[in-house]
Amino acid sequence: MxxxxxxxxxxxxxxxxxxxxxxxxxxxxxxxxxxxxxxxxxxxxxxxxxxxxxxxxxxxxxxxxxxxxxxxxxxxxxxxxxxxxxxxxxxxxxxxxxxxxxxxxxxxxxxxxxxxxxxxxxxxxxxxxxxxxASVAPAVAVVPPVSASGASGASDGVRGPVAVVSPLVRKLARQHDLDLRQLAGSGPDGLILRADVESAIRSGAETPQESAVTDQSSAHPAGERVPLRGVRGAVADKLARSRREIPDATCWVDADATELMAARAAMNGAGGPGAGPKVSVLALLARICTAALARYPELNSTVDQEAREIVRLPGVHLGFAAQTERGLVVPVVRDAHARSTESIGTEITRLTEAARTGTLKPAELTGGTFTLNNYGVFGVDGSTPIINHPEAAMLGVGRIVPKPWVHEGELAVRRVVQLSLTFDHRVCDGGTAGGFLRYVADCVEQPAVLLRTL
CATH class of the missing domain: 2.40.50.100 (RNA polymerase II/Efflux pump adaptor protein, barrel-sandwich hybrid domain)
Known part of the structure; x- marks a missing residue:
């Protein structure tokens, strides 16, 4: 057999x-x-x-x-x-x-x-x-009758086995005082599934002990409950942990990005058709970040709280925030410090497509050391982002829009962007954070600054 x-x-x-x-x-x-x-x-x-x-x-x-x-x-x-x-x-x-x-x-x-x-x-x-x-029965754990508290025995004279496999199902039933013996399982051979328990909860299945509570609260209907699980649950846990553990601070500056946009247009126009993929603004900003982190390595670090040590990391694994139908994810460009702008851009494009199709591997979503967050795509100018734990800093970039700006002593319309840096105050003081952000802004305003330091 x-x-x-x-x-x-x-x-x-x-x-x-x-x-x-x-x-x-x-x-x-x-x-x-x-x-x-x-x-x-x-x-x-x-x-x-x-x-x-x-x-x-x-x-x-x-x-x-x-x-x-x-x-x-x-x-x-x-x-x-x-x-x-x-x-x-x-x-x-x-x-x-x-x-x-x-x-x-x-x-x-x-x-x-x-x-x-x-x-x-x-x-x-x-x-x-x-x-x-076809006659082989699935392996179903048959457990003794369970009371609302989860103990074996009968509470109302009804006896018999309960077909439950998952301890998660039993725990959920106990939490809501549901008697599993009163439920009809929808699984194979009457197996009680989590969906059966959740359905009973939604339909108002209750024990006599909770009737009074229900009567008192009927005038205040509960709102829609959305489970915090999957990507959304992971994001919630990580952000909450970041807020609990990291004493963060934020500084920001407006920068004239007109010259950066002109440099990008020149790069993409050079070589004519078939010259390769276009260079994105995000790729340019990512390359500026790696140059800035080489000058301010304190921000490419993490804190070992138990050892009470700051661990400065040897390489830059650059994360970038990507909004998908499944929620916010942060793919990681490995060894960004050793890549050119074009190489970073190609990898960002590949990871973004994988994020949208839900095919990112776990290894492509972990191990980041610094995050670049382009919230300008949502049409907003500024933000105070929460650090992606256990990293030490995140650079936020707002939308690049025409604004009145004093340029060479004259009022002119320029392409302006707001840059914000949220940093872990344990790894550095404001001087270091300000120096990093000022260097990034200088590279945005005068791309030649970046070329001079490469």
């Missing part, structure tokens, strides 16, 4: 403890091959396709699209093992071979499965039919 193996959500690394199911790539009854992607999940870092280390027939899936699962929770079950010989010439393998690949998932381990014996189908023959394993 086939053996039903359970595949759990693997450790996705980077300190991630949960993932949201975005899209199932297989259905119950589908035949899957070893290392075939079976589900697409979204973590706080990126979208990831998860491959299954087992080959066989999918007998159950755990979790609906849009629901979060903790690492280690059951993801699906697969029926693997011997298949009876058929007239087509199937033979039994003499050796034992592993039932799964044990390969790593984008740098994360899936683990090596146990060794088993199996029958091998000669190459070119069709996969085993689903029918022989």
């Amino acid at each position: 086939p053996q039903v193996l359970e595949f759990k959500l693997p450790d996705l690394g980077e300190g991630l403890t949960e993932a949201e199911i975005v899209r199932w790539l297989v259905e119950v009854g589908d035949v899957v091959a070893i290392d075939q992607p079976v589900v697409e999940v979204e973590t706080a870092k990126a979208m990831v396709e998860v491959p299954c280390p087992y080959g066989g027939v999918v007998t159950a899936r755990f979790g609906e699209e849009g629901k979060e699962l903790p690492v280690g929770a059951p993801l699906l079950t697969v029926a693997v093992g011997s298949v009876e010989p058929e007239p087509s010439g199937i033979t039994e393998a003499a050796e034992a071979e592993p039932s799964g690949s044990g390969n790593v998932l984008v740098g994360y381990g899936t683990g090596a499965p146990p060794v088993r014996r199996r029958r091998v189908r000669p190459e070119g023959l069709s996969a085993p039919a689903v029918a022989p394993v």
Whole structure:
């Protein structure tokens, strides 16, 4: 008989403890091959396709699209093992071979499965039919009846097993005083899913103990609740931590960007058609940042609070804020200090496209040492951005717009931009921060300043 193996959500690394199911790539009854992607999940870092280390027939899936699962929770079950010989010439393998690949998932381990014996189908023959394993029941943990507090036993005379796999589901039910025995599970074989519990909460399922509270609060209907999870949850956690831990300060200056824009136009006009990709304003500002950080390395650092040490970092991994449908993400240009303006621009374009399509890898969203935030694309002039923990500073750039400006002693219309620097006051004082920002502004106003210091 086939053996039903359970595949759990693997450790996705980077300190991630949960993932949201975005899209199932297989259905119950589908035949899957070893290392075939079976589900697409979204973590706080990126979208990831998860491959299954087992080959066989999918007998159950755990979790609906849009629901979060903790690492280690059951993801699906697969029926693997011997298949009876058929007239087509199937033979039994003499050796034992592993039932799964044990390969790593984008740098994360899936683990090596146990060794088993199996029958091998000669190459070119069709996969085993689903029918022989259709009767194999998914692995469902049957637990004793649970009271509202989560303890075993009966509270109202109703007894019987409760089909629950996820401890997260039981915890959610306890938090809302829901009796799981009163719920009808929508999963395989009546399995109670998180969606079932959430649906009961939304529909007003309650215990007698909370009736009085509901009656008293009925005159004040609750507002819409939006779960803080995925990218939005990660951003919320990081910003809150930044505010708790970093004593930040902000300084800003207006700069005449007319000459910078003229220099950009000259760069993009040189060489004619086919001369390569256009140089963006963001790429120019990024290159100015790397030059400024070489002069003021205090701002390319982090603070080891436990050791009470400032750690000045040897290279610049430049993050830039990118707004996507999934929320705000900060892709990182690796080794920006060793790149030209053109190279930085090419990498920014690649990472921006990956951010928009949701294909950024976790490694492309971590490890930044300094962030450039161009909020001018939203049509605003200024901001006091929150530092991207655990970095020490962030440069904000507003929109570049025509404004009245005194140029060479005369009032003129010039292209003006506001630059703001938010910095960790632990790593430097205002003099250093002001010096950094003034150098950036000088390069914006007179690009020759940058050329002189390269």
